[in-house]
Amino acid sequence: MKIAILGSGAMGSLFGAYLSQRNDVWLIDIDKQKVDRINSKGVTIIENDTRKLYRPKAVSDSAGLGKMDLIIVFVKSMHTIEALEQNRHLIGKNTYLITLQNGAGHESKLAKFTDKKNVLIGTTQHNSSITAEGDILHGGGGNTTIGVISGNSSRIRNIALNFTSCGIETEVSDDVKRQIWTKLFLNTSASSLTAILQVPLGFILENPHASFLMESLAREAVKTANTECSDYFDENDVINDIKTILKNAKGGYTSIYSDIKNGNYTEVDTISGYVLEVAEKNGIPVPYHQFVVSMIHALEDKAHASIIK
Numbered sequence: 001m002k003i004a005i006l007g008s009g010a011m012g013s014l015f016g017a018y019l020s021q022r023n024d025v026w027l028i029d030i031d032k033q034k035v036d037r038i039n040s041k042g043v044t045i046i047e048n049d050t051r052k053l054y055r056p057k058a059v060s061d062s063a064g065l066g067k068m069d070l071i072i073v074f075v076k077s078m079h080t081i082e083a084l085e086q087n088r089h090l091i092g093k094n095t096y097l098i099t100l101q102n103g104a105g106h107e108s109k110l111a112k113f114t115d116k117k118n119v120l121i122g123t124t125q126h127n128s129s130i131t132a133e134g135d136i137l138h139g140g141g142g143n144t145t146i147g148v149i150s151g152n153s154s155r156i157r158n159i160a161l162n163f164t165s166c167g168i169e170t171e172v173s174d175d176v177k178r179q180i181w182t183k184l185f186l187n188t189s190a191s192s193l194t195a196i197l198q199v200p201l202g203f204i205l206e207n208p209h210a211s212f213l214m215e216s217l218a219r220e221a222v223k224t225a226n227t228e229c230s231d232y233f234d235e236n237d238v239i240n241d242i243k244t245i246l247k248n249a250k251g252g253y254t255s256i257y258s259d260i261k262n263g264n265y266t267e268v269d270t271i272s273g274y275v276l277e278v279a280e281k282n283g284i285p286v287p288y289h290q291f292v293v294s295m296i297h298a299l300e301d302k303a304h305a306s307i308i309k
Helices: 012-021 032-041 077-086 153-165 176-197 203-206 208-225 233-247 255-261 272-281 287-308
Strands: 002-005 025-028 041-049 050-054 058-059 070-073 098-099 119-124 127-130 137-142 146-147 170-172
Touching: 002 012, 012 025, 012 041, 012 050, 012 127, 012 137, 012 203, 032 058, 041 287, 070 077, 098 153, 119 176, 127 146, 146 153, 176 203, 176 208, 176 233, 176 255, 176 272, 176 287, 203 233, 208 233, 208 272, 208 287, 255 287, 272 287
Parallel strands: 002 025, 002 070, 025 058, 041 137, 070 098, 098 119, 146 170
Antiparallel strands: 041 050, 119 146, 127 137
């Protein structure tokens, strides 16, 4: 397959490296320094104390690459429209666009650039980070789930098989929205608090006040999710699952924590903000989510104002 990946950050590079084993892959990024490094040194993946070099191609200008079979969006959500607009020439009538970004609600942006039948959504349990040397540290794997937003998902089974053959275990689901909500519960209930409080994940579990806030956010998110999913989530089951993850990753720091720490804008609008959007549409009160979204935007504005000064 001809595959373009928008964004050569940790996750884009991880997927680009693996998929380059059996596909023609181009990583596309406006950061020329990243592009030059990939082209000169390749992408080194570190996992389980082993290092392996992969050779995907990278460009900052995708003109002349031709139409793609698949475009994977891995830029931060606030840059999705801009990235797709700059690479619109890669999209043919049979090109699939897929988002594996954090949060939810991205499909409406992708649908601005192609027919809904070619828009895929997905979620992945893989995680990665970039080392100081520029290599990719593969922190852990798991299943990747993809599905369509219109029609039957069986028609994209060849994409799942392709991913799996490259080492990314992927399944097709007609209820991928449920998988996305499952991942969203942790991010909106715990990760958001690590950003506000500037603490590792373990603090949310161990501090009674933070734990109360996490559970309150989780209950709001579950009530909201149950308006979109055919199979109901149980609040207590979701909270217990979140607690298990927090227990196993006590010292972990989230990307939204890092964004606030470094004075960057976050993806809160497609995480906690998505819960708020769906809740308001369905008349569900979510005061804790309203507070979290407003607080994180206030922290962003505070950091931006200090930079301007």
